[in-house]
Amino acid sequence: MGDLLKNLFSGFGKIGGGSQDSAVGIDIGSSAIKVVEIKRKKGKAVLETYGAIALGPYADLDPGRVTNLPVEKIVPALREVLKQSGVTGADLALAIPVQSSLIFTIELPSQIKEAEMADIVPVEARKYIPVPMTEVSIDYFVLPGKEPSFSEMNVDTDNADLPKEGGDKINVLVVATQNDAVAKHRSIVSQCNLSASFFEIEIFSSVRANFEHELSPVLLMDFGASRTKLSIVEFGMVNGYHTIERGGADISNSISKSLSISFGEAEKMKKEFGLFENPAEKSLADIIRVHVDYIFSETNSALLGYEKKHNRTISKVIFTGGGALLKGLKEVAVNNFRAEIEMGHPFSKVGAPAFLEKVLLTMGPEFAVALGLALRKLQ
Numbered sequence: 001m002g003d004l005l006k007n008l009f010s011g012f013g014k015i016g017g018g019s020q021d022s023a024v025g026i027d028i029g030s031s032a033i034k035v036v037e038i039k040r041k042k043g044k045a046v047l048e049t050y051g052a053i054a055l056g057p058y059a060d061l062d063p064g065r066v067t068n069l070p071v072e073k074i075v076p077a078l079r080e081v082l083k084q085s086g087v088t089g090a091d092l093a094l095a096i097p098v099q100s101s102l103i104f105t106i107e108l109p110s111q112i113k114e115a116e117m118a119d120i121v122p123v124e125a126r127k128y129i130p131v132p133m134t135e136v137s138i139d140y141f142v143l144p145g146k147e148p149s150f151s152e153m154n155v156d157t158d159n160a161d162l163p164k165e166g167g168d169k170i171n172v173l174v175v176a177t178q179n180d181a182v183a184k185h186r187s188i189v190s191q192c193n194l195s196a197s198f199f200e201i202e203i204f205s206s207v208r209a210n211f212e213h214e215l216s217p218v219l220l221m222d223f224g225a226s227r228t229k230l231s232i233v234e235f236g237m238v239n240g241y242h243t244i245e246r247g248g249a250d251i252s253n254s255i256s257k258s259l260s261i262s263f264g265e266a267e268k269m270k271k272e273f274g275l276f277e278n279p280a281e282k283s284l285a286d287i288i289r290v291h292v293d294y295i296f297s298e299t300n301s302a303l304l305g306y307e308k309k310h311n312r313t314i315s316k317v318i319f320t321g322g323g324a325l326l327k328g329l330k331e332v333a334v335n336n337f338r339a340e341i342e343m344g345h346p347f348s349k350v351g352a353p354a355f356l357e358k359v360l361l362t363m364g365p366e367f368a369v370a371l372g373l374a375l376r377k378l379q
Helices: 071-084 114-128 179-191 202-210 248-258 263-273 284-310 329-336 354-378
Strands: 022-028 032-041 044-054 091-096 101-109 136-142 169-178 195-201 218-223 228-234 237-244 316-320 340-343
Touching: 022 071, 022 202, 022 354, 032 071, 032 354, 044 071, 044 354, 071 179, 091 179, 091 202, 091 354, 101 114, 101 237, 114 136, 114 169, 136 179, 169 179, 169 237, 179 195, 195 202, 195 354, 202 218, 202 228, 202 237, 202 316, 202 354, 218 284, 228 284, 237 284, 248 263, 248 284, 263 284, 284 329, 316 329, 316 354, 329 340
Parallel strands: 022 091, 091 195, 218 316, 316 340
Antiparallel strands: 022 032, 032 044, 101 169, 136 169, 218 228, 228 237
């Protein structure tokens, strides 16, 4: 499996130090597992190591393919990537995939007191949740009227800021997570003889890794292998969420079928040329473009809905996730959105040696979720 690892500097700068100064973020995606370990040195978060392993081969599929593996197949893959990347911390933070949760906002009267929220939110949320309430765990934040501090980006209701009296309504972001998904992740961790300090829905980790203090609404587009996730973020809080059921693996699949080549070759070709012209295969860019146009058109619909409802325009779009690395994607996006387009650079939040700067800049979007988890743990 070693050749599947993008472990570029395992063993770099290993130092002693208690685990409270070390944080390991684990992102188990549909096509790969990504891990990041950071440590606190002289009060600053510093990158210790990172690595990725494709899950396809564990399901007898090509690397890059979407998988739905049982716990017993994920455990050896996680062990392998932790070993190969030289992670030393044994206490992990894990991302729960967004498809195992429901994220929506509800409106409540502004006179509701904070003490009553815990009883009222589940009752209101029930209308939106298609499974029995015993199968999910509910978290909520009151969407602030003022800017919260960035540390409040946890899925944690204790420090939610209730807006002051005055408006007729308050908006509450509700996150319902399937208990089965959390149990599955707990099982993976315990079978690796490790422990987990918390679990978090992946988009919250991604927001933490990609955002500075943005005051106007920003769209975070997370290009995954199986789907594209849209989070509208205001004051560091997710204020709207939408999923597009199309991702990087669908693009490779189309290339493979259209050009009658293997999925592996299609994946390689996609990464090498992207939306730029391939002299040997002129139709490649067109095949990719069909999918990109679909994703962007769905995104524009979601943005339009948000802008109409809230009467606020999106000023910026940040790209993250492995699919954001597609060559030419940013150039096509510029013509699709009326907003500034930016590539997420999660590793800018941690110290790292200068010689790695270029590599980390290009790989950052892929490791955003894992890094966001580690950042929360270190806080």
